[in-house]
Amino acid sequence: MSDYLNADGSVRRDSVLRAEIAFNGKERDLYWVARYVTQSLDAYLDSRLARGHGVTTRPQAYRGLDNAGPLFLAATGTPFLFTRRHTSTGKISYSCESLTAIYRHLHHQAGIENGSASAARRTFAVNLRRSGVDLDTIRRLLGLSLSAVKRIVDSDPVRLGAIVARVI
Template identity: 40%
Template sequence: MKASDEDLLELVQAVLDGRQTYRSAASELGVVRSTIERRVKGLVRRLFAAGMLGSFREEWIDDIATLRREREAILGAARVFRGSVAGRCVSVPGQSELALAATRLREKGGAGHRDAALICVLFDTGMKTIELARLEVADYLAEDGSVREVSKLRAAVAVNGVERPLHFSSQLVVESIDAYLAERTRRMQGLGDPARYRGLDPNSRLFLTDSGQPFLITARSPSDPRPACKYLQATLRQAFARAGWPGMTARRLRRHVAITMNRQGATRGEVQQMLGLKANRSVKRLTSTLPARADSQMVPSE
């Protein structure tokens, strides 16, 4: 392993052995807590994706107590991991590939309409999964049923609690959401007054589960009270795989949006506002690795 790889392995071992917490390791290295947490969890995610952790379950990654319980398996896999600790590259599709994938997913009917809309919205907005789960019909539709091309991601929806602009100006995004809402109406999911909001309840979630229920939002783990939507995360993984992009995640598409905005001349402040980032340094982190090609962009795993 390279020196930097050895440093990361030592850091992971210190945290999993209980000799360090995320916070104490961050203090020692002069960085913020989230940086250490991201590096440790990032390595575990790559080992999991490589199939090197046996019966390890992906949701365990967010629970430090479980990671410590599984430390022998994690550290053993990390020592023999042949991939770069910095992460492998995952191809982000271009607009033409996205349109074809959306068509393929919609042709499946049912959940295919929803899945096509989900990935199109993520591709266009860089929204976080939890924000996607919180969106409501009225965030997308006006009372007369027209699309709110210029909307707002409400403070109650945004992860950082700060309202920010939300645009539904992409034809592909609008077509995908409209097709899904038509399917929702046909399946009688989340209906309201027939004369308003295309007959949908404006306060119902924009995206629903297969059975027509909101995606459940819970704490990440018993030791981490931050909200998470694991069912939607799993739904997205399946949607990406069916679209032909196994390994793709909402986080990578978020980075793709940041990189695209940066290449198109957006300021750091504009990227920060668009993605709801808390700190300007987060923009630098997201845009630090430029894609290789304009239409098939290579984005490192996190």
């Protein structure tokens, strides 16, 4: 909770995605600056408080929610369970099948075929690059290696189409 809220209940502008909950085990910066995101999260936190999920005995702090608890809880009010895995290259990776199912459902509702967290990261990276953001900044925001970011942005179909259009 304290990754999103200050003790007075205001939204933190800058935060960190901690290594222990990152999909690739690497810490990276988070910025709570998009109004539609913070409005949605605030509505979610209001509903959690109304259901009594993750509340504290100190109602004046963190909007009455336990600051040591996770920002997101399952519908039952319990924390999501993450599975820690070792990849074939020996790196540590985290996954949560419940959250993956939620992402799939949200993408389906939005009419996005084959939507995934990876596809969202790819879209974010490509849009940043199209806007002129340098690769190292994109790498820091996504918590990926520079080579992974290069692979993502170099496969931008719009950029590749523009190259073909200039040649033909």
